[in-house]
Amino acid sequence: MSGVGKFKISQIGVVRRQHRDEDVNDRNLVSKIVIQRKYAEGLKGVEDWSHFYVIFWMHEISDEKKTLTCPRCGADAPSVGIFATRAPVRPNPIGLTLVELAKRDCNVLWVKGLDALDGSPVLDLKPYPYWVKGEWIVVTDYRKPEYFGKTHE
């Protein structure tokens, strides 16, 4: 395994927001994911799950914007690396958001809570939660940085 691997990913669909100027961070908003017809067969049965991970491409992040340090660090937060944050300006601008499936209409999914911009290419959908060997992995006992209480809440 070389350390310089590069891989090609293909778009399976696109995010369509209801209003182009809406706040993508409003978890109450519903957006559409339009899956390409050639992948629509893969959606059979998704409506049996209430929640999904949407993996998408943050297409507005140019190479020039990418960084290894938190872009908002400064006076009110410690200087941390990009992998300790969810900032989009990371080496691979892969977005990951847990959404609620409101409804499916053929190759169109209506999802609640997606923070992707209008036009974002969708790369994959995975049902939530993760499971293995009969166990459902839902972690509620987690530790977050101490500085979060002061700067992000």
Place this chain on the structure above:
Amino acid sequence: MSGVGKFKISQIGVVRRQHRDEDVNDRNLVSKIVIQRKYAEGLKGVEDWSHFYVIFWMHEISDEKKTLTCPRCGADAPSVGIFATRAPVRPNPIGLTLVELAKRDCNVLWVKGLDALDGSPVLDLKPYPYWVKGEWIVVTDYRKPEYFGKTHE
């Protein structure tokens, strides 16, 4: 936005399992993620989080293996699409697993619960859980398919 978008992703590190023949689905096992030196700066502060999403490339999935239908469906489970499953033989073989960070040693992370094969290229790390507008998104009220109780547990 074209419907035929293709994007290039770069490997930021590699998964190293402690034993090549171990059961990758054993959530108690600890594996190493070796981040490339040029990306190591991005790890600053990751140890303040207990859990991470690891996004990796399932490098042993060839184009011939990819499918849109659940590969294990048959007598004991309904025939569903690939996006209603976590099967690796999907259009984009992107792996996503929530792991616990056991320790960090410079550019090496020791993580518990990673189901990636030895040698899997790592694409991104994101802290868990997701947050937005001061809210921590941990979904415990979810619905899963009825057939799961019979066939997967």
